[in-house]
Amino acid sequence: MTADGSVEERKPTFLIPSGSSSSKMVLRGQVLELECITEGLPTPEVSWSKLSGEFPDKRTSIVTFQKILRIVNVSDADAGEYRCTAHNRLASIHHTIRVTVKAAPYWITTPRNLVLAPREKGQLICRASGTPKPTINWAMNGIPIENSPEDSNRKVEGDTIIFEEVQTGSSAVYQCNASNEYGYLLSNAFVNVLSETPRVLTPANQVYQVIRNNHALLDCSSFGSPIPKITW
Known part of the structure; x- marks a missing residue:
């Protein structure tokens, strides 16, 4: 308070966070x-900006009297530098927050069951x-693949297992x-x-009713390993 009883004006300062820069991981x-x-x-006015791009409109909100910037469902594109600016008629100050985005693993391609002859x-x-x-680590029947019995027809190349000329008796469950x-x-x-020797699954002597001058579709379902070649 000044000598005449008036309240002394003060330049803006940051209480949280402190200093001119900080970092955050999400x-x-x-x-x-x-x-x-x-x-x-006077009470400083606070504003937010992103130095390396724009805010994602549908996922961004600024709440609690501009004190908190909130972005939901964070993506890799949300990484970068964010600036908080506080100003009153005496001064303007900035604080820069460097945001890094990390990610738990998520699937690109999952291994699919194989039926081979x-x-x-x-x-x-x-x-x-x-x-x-x-x-990426592989296991076969629950055992790390490097500890499993050797198989000259199987080769592991990082995220891929390649089978060459598989043999009867080499069926197994693989875990990634x-x-x-x-x-x-x-x-x-x-x-x-x-x-498996080929066999026809479609019932024998099946009768089809068709309309004259229209297409007729005849079914010949089969099973075998290797996959049978069908001829008419």
Whole structure:
């Protein structure tokens, strides 16, 4: 208070966060909240901006008298530098917050079950993304693949297992584990090596009723391993 009894005006200062810059990490899909609490007289006005782009309109809100910037369902594009500006008629100050977006693993491609005939080829693909990049580990029948019996017809190349000329008796369940420091994913795929003689599944002597001068569709369902070739 001044000598004449009036309240002394004060330039804006930051109470939260302190200093001129800070950093914050948020996980993909979560809610990002940036807080900016100031002090000064007259009461400072607070505004927000993103230095490296625009706010996502449908996912952004500024609440609590402009003190909190909130972005829901965070994506990789939300990373960057955000600036909180506080000003009154005496001065204007800034605080920059560097936001990094990390991500638990999420699937790009999950391995699918395989049905192979002896001496056929095939592959299992297990691809996941995340930040940092997930590590892919394979297991066979619950045992880490590096500890499983060796198979010269099977080759592991990172996120892919390649089968060459599979043999009868090499059926197994394969597990893919994609993990980083923020989480993990598991997926199973069954590789079934079958040797089955072809057989027709469509009932014999089936009668079809068709309209003259129209198309007729005759069905010939079959099963076998390798997949049978159908001729008419």
